[in-house]
Amino acid sequence: MSGSVLQIDQVSISFGGLAALREVSFAVEEKEIYGMIGPNGAGKTTLFGVIAGALRPSKGTVRLRGHDITRKTAYQRVHGGVVRTHQVVAPFRTMTVLENVLVGLCFGRRRLGRAKARDQAMDLLRGVGLESFAHERADVVSLGNQKRLELARAIGTHPDVLLCDEICGGLSLTETQAILDLLRSIRSRGTTILYVEHDVKAIMSVCDRVMVLNSGERLAEGNPEAIQNNPAVVEAYLGRAAAKKVQR
Amino acid sequence: MRAASSIAGSLFRAVRIQVLLPIAVWVTLAAIPWVGVEPNLVRLLFVTFIWTITGIAWNLVGGFAGQVSFGFAVFYGLGAYAAAILINEGVHPYLAFGAAGLVASFASLIVGVPTFRLRGPYFAIATIGVSETVRVIMTNLSVTGGASGYRIVEKRAFNQAEHFYSALVLLTVSFLLSVWIARSKFGLALVAIRDDEPAAADVGVNALTNKLAVHGVAAALAGMAGGVYARYAAFIHPQGVFAFNTSVYILLIPVIGGLGTLFGPVLGGVIFGIVEEQLVATFPEAHLLIYGALLILIVLLEPGGIIGIARKVRLPRRLRSAT
Numbered sequence: 001m002s003g004s005v006l007q008i009d010q011v012s013i014s015f016g017g018l019a020a021l022r023e024v025s026f027a028v029e030e031k032e033i034y035g036m037i038g039p040n041g042a043g044k045t046t047l048f049g050v051i052a053g054a055l056r057p058s059k060g061t062v063r064l065r066g067h068d069i070t071r072k073t074a075y076q077r078v079h080g081g082v083v084r085t086h087q088v089v090a091p092f093r094t095m096t097v098l099e100n101v102l103v104g105l106c107f108g109r110r111r112l113g114r115a116k117a118r119d120q121a122m123d124l125l126r127g128v129g130l131e132s133f134a135h136e137r138a139d140v141v142s143l144g145n146q147k148r149l150e151l152a153r154a155i156g157t158h159p160d161v162l163l164c165d166e167i168c169g170g171l172s173l174t175e176t177q178a179i180l181d182l183l184r185s186i187r188s189r190g191t192t193i194l195y196v197e198h199d200v201k202a203i204m205s206v207c208d209r210v211m212v213l214n215s216g217e218r219l220a221e222g223n224p225e226a227i228q229n230n231p232a233v234v235e236a237y238l239g240r241a242a243a244k245k246v247q248r
Numbered sequence: 249m250r251a252a253s254s255i256a257g258s259l260f261r262a263v264r265i266q267v268l269l270p271i272a273v274w275v276t277l278a279a280i281p282w283v284g285v286e287p288n289l290v291r292l293l294f295v296t297f298i299w300t301i302t303g304i305a306w307n308l309v310g311g312f313a314g315q316v317s318f319g320f321a322v323f324y325g326l327g328a329y330a331a332a333i334l335i336n337e338g339v340h341p342y343l344a345f346g347a348a349g350l351v352a353s354f355a356s357l358i359v360g361v362p363t364f365r366l367r368g369p370y371f372a373i374a375t376i377g378v379s380e381t382v383r384v385i386m387t388n389l390s391v392t393g394g395a396s397g398y399r400i401v402e403k404r405a406f407n408q409a410e411h412f413y414s415a416l417v418l419l420t421v422s423f424l425l426s427v428w429i430a431r432s433k434f435g436l437a438l439v440a441i442r443d444d445e446p447a448a449a450d451v452g453v454n455a456l457t458n459k460l461a462v463h464g465v466a467a468a469l470a471g472m473a474g475g476v477y478a479r480y481a482a483f484i485h486p487q488g489v490f491a492f493n494t495s496v497y498i499l500l501i502p503v504i505g506g507l508g509t510l511f512g513p514v515l516g517g518v519i520f521g522i523v524e525e526q527l528v529a530t531f532p533e534a535h536l537l538i539y540g541a542l543l544i545l546i547v548l549l550e551p552g553g554i555i556g557i558a559r560k561v562r563l564p565r566r567l568r569s570a571t
Contacts, residue, residue: 054446075450083451090450091443094443095443103440104452156451
């Protein structure tokens with residue numbers, strides 16, 4: 001596992017009496033798109049929170065290129081190269097679309113000055129197809145565009161690892177395809193992606209490897225095809241009867 | 249070509265209003281002590297400048313960074329006392345003003361480190377607690393005269409124009425500083441924190457450091473305003489400069505004018521400065537009730553203040569010209 005960019009070891013976290021994650025371990029390799037699926041309440045977003053620094057695990061470690069970042073705050077992890085997008089979009093609503101991206105460029109890893117960041121922000125917006133909305137207020141553009149904005153703002157911080165939390169949720173088929181193409185092109189530029197999505201089809205079409213979470217535990221890991229035929233996974237999603245059919 | 253010239257035209261109009269108008273107002277104000285205006289009007293303008301400076305300072309923290317503080321009287325009062333004591337010790341008044349700013353800025357760190365870990369209403373409540381604590385301490389502190397107040401005795405002759413210019417210069421510096429902050433990377437971080445603090449942290453903004461920095465700058469301005477006022481008044485007391493009312497007035501100014509805007513606190517300061525004395529004189533018992541009602545009305549009906557109304561009035565006209 002020496003080539004791992006991100007390594008999660010035995011991470012556990014509970015909220016009150018509820019164990020949201022139980023000794024979850026996995027490693028994400030350089031430049032891969034690593035998918036994460038699981039039924040509602042499986043702990044996917046909690047795991048994202050632990051990796052991005054919003055939540056502190058009660059046990060276990062998060063390592064970035066071998067360095068323990070478990071105790072680092074969210075902004076320190078961004079400076080280290082880990083950035084997340086939000087399941088519920090969180091634009092800076094009184095800013096324009098352009099200014100939102102400026103924040104990522106100015107305060108991410110490159111810490112650009114505001115003037116220099118401006119040119120690059122326009123390039124980023126062009127990359128996600130938002131250049132014509134650059135001067136609109138971020139809270140008036142459509143949900144699909146706000147999701148693109150989340151992505152552009154996060155990429156602006158110049159991450160090594162991009163955590164995408166249900167970036168296609170609530171989008172049309174065409175919009176989903178466009179976002180998936182975007183993820184592929186981000187990866188081709190050298191960024192590792194950890195991708196959570198409810199849309200199993202989307203995950204299977206874009207990911208190199210997939211992990212399945214269920215009730216806070218790691219259920220399975222493998223390439224998309226193996227995961228789709230894994231009886232334990234089918235059982236978690238569709239029940240025992242369906243799992244038996246797969247086994248036959 | 250026509251489109252380009254119309255864009256150039258509207259740009260010129262915007263520049264004319266936003267740059268030339270303030271310059272014209274500033275030149276007129278600067279000329280006032282020269283043209284022999286009656287001293288009472290100069291005094292009223294002086295007081296208006298002081299309120300406006302505190303309003304601009306509060307707007308940096310409350311308007312730009314969205315941290316609603318009810319404790320700005322702490323910095324205003326500490327600045328007033330620091331300048332007063334130093335002037336009595338023979339320090340040059342201008343140096344004393346600078347020191348007043350430093351003292352207030354240092355105090356803002358002590359207040360900010362614990363309170364900025366709180367969010368929203370909890371932060372606001374904590375600032376009230378700090379403010380009342382400081383007021384009670386100053387009321388009982390015998391070194392500064394306690395509740396009886398503190399008198400400033402200056403050896404130089406009183407020169408109203410000098411006081412007027414001290415306040416005008418500080419006002420100008422405060423306004424230009426707020427313009428610079430609004431356009432800087434620092435200003436961008438503050439607005440990000442106001443809009444969504446966790447999301448700001450998720451793109452690399454260190455919220456605590458930025459909040460402490462803007463609090464420090466704002467406290468320095470409020471403290472210097474306190475110092476300039478103390479020298480003019482020649483007498484200060486805790487129930488005046490440290491009063492909860494003072495904190496509310498400071499907050500009310502940008503709210504009236506337009507929270508988080510550059511000209512909002514200036515407009516609010518002018519209105520408040522002119523109206524305040526009349527209100528206190530006409531309704532000595534009820535003026536606080538009027539301020540409270542005004543605050544509620546603005547928050548309910550037009551949270552954008554006067555600037556917010558102006559923007560709404562201008563919008564339909566633009567729509568009309570577009571059709």
